[in-house]
Amino acid sequence: MKRYLASPLTLYLGTADDVPDENFDASAEALLQGSGRHQRGLACFWYAKGLAAARGWPFAWQLVEAPGVGHEHEKMFEHERCALALFGAPANAAPTSSGR
Helix, strand or coil: CHHHHHCCEEEEEECCCCCCCCCCCCCHHHHCCCCCHHHHHHHHHHHHHHHHHHHCCCCCEEEEEECCCCCCHHHHHHCCCHHHHHHCCCCCCCCCCCCC
């Protein structure tokens, strides 16, 4: 768990992804995690961050949200925040040398 929380991981969430569909787990157990995918993603991120902090472990995850986007992959990929989620930089940022 310590290595997992220290690994670079990005949770890319659509803030409007809160409408259950036919693939949404609406079991009582799953609903304890949140009423929608956005809420569940936030719960996961903040729980992981809190666990790392409580144990004094490094935490390398990042949370990137696409405001107004629901459970629609095309809109997630088209959103201006997609480059930040996938590459760690906005789409219009100047390229940098990584030294690799």
